[in-house]
Amino acid sequence: MQLLSILDQLGFGLSSPKLKVVFFCLNLLPMSDHRMTRQQIYDRIRQTSKEEYILEEMKRLGFWDTTEEAPKISEELIQKKGALRRELRELMEKQRMFRDKERMLAEMRKKRMADALARREETKERRKAEKEARAKAWQEKKERSIVFLGKDYSAGLSEEEADLAKLAALNLPAFKDIKELAEAMDISVGRLRYLCFQRKLSTVSHYERFYLAKKTGGKRLISAPRPMLKNAQYWLLENVLARLEMHEAAHGFVPERSIVSNAKLHEKKELVINMDLKDFFPTVTYPRVKGMFKGLGYSEQQSIIFALLTTEPEVDQVEIDGQLYYAQKGERYLPQGAPTSPAITNWLCRRMDRRFEGVAKKLGWTYSRYADDLSFSANDTSNISRIIWQAQQIIQDEGFVIHPKKLKIMRKGRRQEVTGLTVNEQVAVDRKTLKKFRACLHTIETKGYQAAEWGQGFILASIKGFANYVRMVQAEKGQALCEQVDRILAKEENKQAWKAYFANPSRKKYAYEAQKQQATIEANAVDFGSSGLAESLTPVDPQQKDEEQWWSLW
Numbered sequence: 001m002q003l004l005s006i007l008d009q010l011g012f013g014l015s016s017p018k019l020k021v022v023f024f025c026l027n028l029l030p031m032s033d034h035r036m037t038r039q040q041i042y043d044r045i046r047q048t049s050k051e052e053y054i055l056e057e058m059k060r061l062g063f064w065d066t067t068e069e070a071p072k073i074s075e076e077l078i079q080k081k082g083a084l085r086r087e088l089r090e091l092m093e094k095q096r097m098f099r100d101k102e103r104m105l106a107e108m109r110k111k112r113m114a115d116a117l118a119r120r121e122e123t124k125e126r127r128k129a130e131k132e133a134r135a136k137a138w139q140e141k142k143e144r145s146i147v148f149l150g151k152d153y154s155a156g157l158s159e160e161e162a163d164l165a166k167l168a169a170l171n172l173p174a175f176k177d178i179k180e181l182a183e184a185m186d187i188s189v190g191r192l193r194y195l196c197f198q199r200k201l202s203t204v205s206h207y208e209r210f211y212l213a214k215k216t217g218g219k220r221l222i223s224a225p226r227p228m229l230k231n232a233q234y235w236l237l238e239n240v241l242a243r244l245e246m247h248e249a250a251h252g253f254v255p256e257r258s259i260v261s262n263a264k265l266h267e268k269k270e271l272v273i274n275m276d277l278k279d280f281f282p283t284v285t286y287p288r289v290k291g292m293f294k295g296l297g298y299s300e301q302q303s304i305i306f307a308l309l310t311t312e313p314e315v316d317q318v319e320i321d322g323q324l325y326y327a328q329k330g331e332r333y334l335p336q337g338a339p340t341s342p343a344i345t346n347w348l349c350r351r352m353d354r355r356f357e358g359v360a361k362k363l364g365w366t367y368s369r370y371a372d373d374l375s376f377s378a379n380d381t382s383n384i385s386r387i388i389w390q391a392q393q394i395i396q397d398e399g400f401v402i403h404p405k406k407l408k409i410m411r412k413g414r415r416q417e418v419t420g421l422t423v424n425e426q427v428a429v430d431r432k433t434l435k436k437f438r439a440c441l442h443t444i445e446t447k448g449y450q451a452a453e454w455g456q457g458f459i460l461a462s463i464k465g466f467a468n469y470v471r472m473v474q475a476e477k478g479q480a481l482c483e484q485v486d487r488i489l490a491k492e493e494n495k496q497a498w499k500a501y502f503a504n505p506s507r508k509k510y511a512y513e514a515q516k517q518q519a520t521i522e523a524n525a526v527d528f529g530s531s532g533l534a535e536s537l538t539p540v541d542p543q544q545k546d547e548e549q550w551w552s553l554w
Helices: 002-009 017-028 038-047 050-061 073-099 101-144 164-169 178-184 189-196 227-239 259-264 286-296 300-310 341-348 350-363 384-397 431-447 459-473 475-490 492-503 507-522 546-551
Strands: 207-213 219-225 271-276 312-320 323-333 366-370 373-378 408-411
Touching (some): 038 050, 101 178, 101 189, 178 189, 178 300, 189 227, 189 300, 219 227, 227 300, 259 366, 271 384, 286 300, 286 323, 286 341, 341 350, 350 366, 350 384, 431 459, 459 475, 459 492
Antiparallel strands (some): 207 219, 271 373, 271 408, 312 323, 366 373
């Protein structure tokens, strides 16, 4: 009866037969399942209409025939009437809004703000997803490629196409991308990027810089690469540069060639001319090194990376608030001390070597080069001015400069020297140097090693290194000196001194000095004079074989 009263209040009419039937059927059903509150009935009628509501209830309860054969006109009329009423209601609502301008504007603003908020949330979510996707893509790209290495060194990093035919002709390894290159070097792409990245001002330096005194006065800057970079440079040397066939006139840092093979070409000549190229390594700048790798067949991207690995800029060290900064002050060039520098210069000097060899043969001269030391010799001295003039022209054409103070013309009546070795009769160590060395050994034997001086560092290691050096040049004399040094080292007091020196924690400093010497020799940064190279050689590890103790430093 409660439902009937509610429907009556809503204007359905209590005398309606259909309503009474609906009411009767509802009473037959459980009240808990179909009882509706007054508010629910109002809301339902507002959404549709009274007739549609009654029709839906009759259908639901089974009092309205829904079969296909049943007439549909009454049902359609009720539904159409309800739809028209709803449309009319919406139009009347809009009409009321248009009549009330303030209300209309408020509704429009409200709707616009709601739409804007929805769009804002949608945009926020979309941008968040896009940002995450970009970050993921960028991380993946960083793991397999390098797109930026500094302001002045990134222009060609997108050019990844290499000349595979050239690389194959030179028997050089090819890499399809940076990830494959990094894997071949046994480092990550991130670490490779770290080694190559260039900043004008940085708190990181991949080189240990120090100075060595020159024999002629002044000092020479040596840049020894730190372990991470040095490993990368050695990989490049062994897998790329060492496969290149150097010109036969080049003897510096070429397998099976040495200062001895270089000097032998000039034995017993009437005239020997030595020239030195001024600032040899600093003259070879970054563009030239990059062009060299590009000429080998590597892509622009790989050439940039190889050039950055093998060059360094001149820097000023500045300390600000306790922090050390390295400020770049010039163009990148080959460092003296990197293991790759000699091989790169040997390859870049091939054309110069060919030109010198052609001129020398034409004029009856012999030519050879050890790093930046050029040597010419001949028995006919009539065209000496011509060979010097042509040498100056070729050197200038190749982008180098002759050191004006190191041009030496040595005739047979005087001591002739090539890369620190005498060549008047046969290749030999200078007699005066040998005499001084024998005197040093005599002093050690009679007065002890504390009373003698030879080279730099620990004297017992220095004399052993020089004795092996002499044996390399003159086997017979060197063997006798090595035996004498072995007798000296076999004495108990010298044994104890040797063990104490290498057992001392300060040996770390000694090992560091030895590394600096190695970097010096690798870059041909010391002079091969009569008292230069071999006197300063010291073994890295006393437990190694005699040959390894001194040869490992070359």
